[in-house]
Structures are given as C-alpha cells and as structure tokens.
Amino acid sequence: MKLKKKQQITAFEVCLYLFFGVLALLTLYPFYNVLIVSFSNTVTSVKYSPYLFPHVFDLTGYKAIIKDVYFFKSLGTTLLVTVLGTTLNMVFSVVAAYVLSRKRLIGRKVFLSAILFTMLFSGGLIPTYLVICDLQLDNTIWSMILPTMISTYYLIIMKNYFASLPPSLEEAARIDGAGPFRIFWTIVLPLIRPILTTVIVFQTMGTWNDFMTMTYSGTAQISAIAMTTTERMIEPIRSRCCRVMTASFLPDW
Numbered sequence: 001m002k003l004k005k006k007q008q009i010t011a012f013e014v015c016l017y018l019f020f021g022v023l024a025l026l027t028l029y030p031f032y033n034v035l036i037v038s039f040s041n042t043v044t045s046v047k048y049s050p051y052l053f054p055h056v057f058d059l060t061g062y063k064a065i066i067k068d069v070y071f072f073k074s075l076g077t078t079l080l081v082t083v084l085g086t087t088l089n090m091v092f093s094v095v096a097a098y099v100l101s102r103k104r105l106i107g108r109k110v111f112l113s114a115i116l117f118t119m120l121f122s123g124g125l126i127p128t129y130l131v132i133c134d135l136q137l138d139n140t141i142w143s144m145i146l147p148t149m150i151s152t153y154y155l156i157i158m159k160n161y162f163a164s165l166p167p168s169l170e171e172a173a174r175i176d177g178a179g180p181f182r183i184f185w186t187i188v189l190p191l192i193r194p195i196l197t198t199v200i201v202f203q204t205m206g207t208w209n210d211f212m213t214m215t216y217s218g219t220a221q222i223s224a225i226a227m228t229t230t231e232r233m234i235e236p237i238r239s240r241c242c243r244v245m246t247a248s249f250l251p252d253w
Helices: 011-038 042-047 060-067 069-100 108-120 125-134 152-164 167-175 180-191 193-209 225-249
Strands: none
Touching: 069 108, 069 152, 069 180, 069 193, 108 152, 152 193, 167 180, 180 193
C-alpha cells in the first residue's frame, strides 16, 4: 500500500496566500468601517480616523432614522421601483432579445441598428425630462420605471446568447408539435438561466443605485431613498453656505 506524500507548501504559495489575505481584508474594511461608525458619533469617528475599533456606543443615527417618516416611505418606494423595474426590464429585454436573435425576422438588421444607435447616442437628461413631462409622468412612480424598462446593453448580451443556442433543439421541438411560446418557455428559458441570473443581479443593483431617474419625481410622497438621503446630507451644507454668503455681503461696521 503506497503512502501519499504530504504536499509541501512553498514560499511562493505562502506569499500568495498572504497577499490575497491582505487584499481580502482591504476589501472588507469599508463594510466593517460603515458598520462600526454607524454605532458611533461624528466627533469620535473624526477624532479616531481611520476608525479601526469602536470607542463609543451611540445610537443617535439609528434613532434619527426611526423618527424620520420620509425614510421609510422612500425605502418602500425604492423597493417597489427595484422589484417592479427589474421584473419589467427582464420581461421586455428577454422577449426582445429572443425575437431579434431569430434570423428569419424581417427587418432584423434595421431593428438592431436602431437599438445600437440609442446605445451610442442618447438624448440626454434635459430632453428625457421634457419627454417625461409631455407624457405627464413627472412626479409619478412610473417616471422611475419606464425610462429603464429595456436595457440596450443587456439586450445585446442576451441576444448573442440566444443566437449561440443550437437551432436543432427548436427544430426538434417544432417537429414534435410544440408552438413558439411552448418552445420559448420550456426549452429556451431553462437554457439561459446562467445569463438570466447574472443580468437580474446587475439590473437589480443598477435600479437600486439609479439616481438620475429619481430626479424626475421629486415629491416627498414618492421620493426614493437615495434622493431623501442626499437631501438630508446636502441641507446642512446648503444652510451653512447660505449663511457664509450672507455674511460676506454684510458691511463691516
């Protein structure tokens, strides 16, 4: 019976483990810093910067959040926009990508060219806002959902993934009597689970962190959490700047 030789760890492997260990700690530190600073106060976090260990235990920040009614309203709006926006984006993007991947589609190149044109040249913030106002979608929750209902970038990626699938699968299903919707639902969709999961994750993150579409609905009733948090952060700075500017114009008596 042969005994297995113990694998010896080389110096290169030790250095490699140390390097990636330090890299992992540097990656996790921002999350750790946000957590421990949230239980501290402003004076302590600034005094002991960089903040490595908790020096005080202060729940003032969490108390302020609990007392803020608009925070929970904004959080609910953000969750609704993220779930509904991601769902609609996936439905329309997947269907459009599947249709555009079919070579027998009439005018396929024209549609693809038009979609690529919108990806390279966009109207910009102000024209988009004017269109939303003309459609009477401003200050509504749909102004944060409809502009991002189809992602051109993810549509092109999924279209290429659909095109890479072997056409023999659909031909065999068509011979067995399956219709277009049955082929798409029972054969094609299970095959695109990897790319579909990846796109859902990135689209969810993009919708949650999207700031530009939130400017189209500035009312407090439907404001998203990013807009509410930004207003809370900017308001003290804005007031301070106004006081400084006012004082600069006062005559020196």
